[in-house]
Amino acid sequence: MADLFPDGLANRLGPLKIVTRSRYLGHHKGTHRSTKTGTSLEFSDFREYHPGDDLRHIDWNVFARTDKPFIKQFLDEQEMRIHILLDATKSMGFEQKWDFARQLAIGIGQIGLKSGDTVTFSTKNEQQEYFFRRKGALQRAALKKFITQIEQPTLHGDFTDYALRHIPKAVTVLFIITDGLEPLGKWEQLFKRLPGICRDCRVITVHDPSEEEPQLQGDIRLLDMETQQAVEVTMTPRSKQQYMDRKSEHESKFLSLAKKYGIQTVRAEVADGILDTVSKKMRLVGWVR
Template sequence: MTKPLLPEDWLAKISRFQVATTSKLRGQHKGSHRSQRFGASLDFSDFREYHLGDDVRQVDWNVFARTDKYFIKRFLDEQEMRVHILLDATKSMSNPAKWTFARQLVASLGLMVLGRDDRLSFSVVQNDRKPPFRRKGAIYRRAFLHMVSMIEEATYTDSFTKGALAALPKDSTVLFIVTDGLEAIAEWEQLLKRLPRFAGDMRIVQVVTQEELAPPYMGDVRLLDSETAQNVNVTMSTKVVEGYLARRLAHEKEFTAICQRFGVRKLQVKVEDGLQTAIFQQFIKAHWIR
């Protein structure tokens, strides 16, 4: 029997939370978020004088009886948030612990969105391109969790940054990209500068492992390149490890800088810290959920 992607009590834990954003809501359908426009919800805002052409059903006759003037009621409009989640399925994500953790993050975010009557879309950058998941409402939570659970392997053979744009819708309020961020900085630049066309609030969840941050190997080892499947014989001396750490740190600094340059928020989460730390500490502290 396949092990469940999320703990049994996880849905109850995340049901209290929702995705937080200050971006303008793009959805035109009824939702649970107050927009800056006025509409026909049950949340009263204020009065304004009646003008020719206004709906007479909105006239407040109690105010007319007191003032002998016509005023109509205004109500806060409620709109849906549209959230898209994009998952990196390149081979560098194929480490079992990293891949499971990335899908757990995707599932948790998606369940939050669906539970709040917002519209969720989800896509994976993979060789076998499939139509994105697009649903609204808590009734689709089980279907979404099943879909994410069934994505068994990360086997995409091309660059994630080159394949990402084709998998994105252009009508999102919030865009989450779940990736390890290992593509070249020049490739990230080409992707990030185009993201504002797809969403107002752009976020990257960078999934890393302790092994990637600080390799524990010493001596002669044979490493397998997950992207090319080639074996590489390496003598892991202190100098080699220090060189790796320096290159990784330089990549992280450039990655963070380019995200800031294009208005993309980035949060690095470590697999070994666990799902609860990522969701209930890091995401809340970053004001990504509330």
């Protein structure tokens, strides 16, 4: 069995860090600068001394010049809490989407762990729920092993119906990896509620080339992976174009809904590969640096 996420790939992504504009960070020390002041070594500002303040933080040089006590303030560095939610409905098993989606989850998770952040991951199959929670660079191998061993997606129904139940509380950055094929009405219901759970929500939509422009001709029988319903069709240039137009319309409306509710999106093409998706596309929109 081929290695889903080779060490060489992990090393290429190693220098990256996940960034956020969210002011909500965890309560534990980390590597991300908070808008609060705290006890790091990087100076922030002065403020007047108030009874009860730590005398060790008085700047005696300023006191000598002004005859007033001022307290040194330092930037507070805290951890982020990163959650990755993976769509495991059956359509995600089409062609190479599942392997690519798991690679994205591993890559994002390892970037967070290397930065000292708390990373959680969740998904759900027909028979089992999966949840991972770790912190620290030494846990990167554990994350890779956990996600690699998840079998092919088997969940029936719509991803949007269960997504909210699998997002933990107090998340700084939320990554949702999906193909986005659920009805637009259900996506709108989900998007409405996500900002109340996490202020920095990011959706990565996964696309496979054979899904974008099917290489099919003649009389064929198509089977819906989600509902198992079959339909007989004659694939002509016209019908193929109609399919592509409808898919494009769905994706356009999906992006409009996401923008309406402040949800950020990135389109991830299997053909582009994990490295370009993370280090180029995600960097371009300011998700990593």
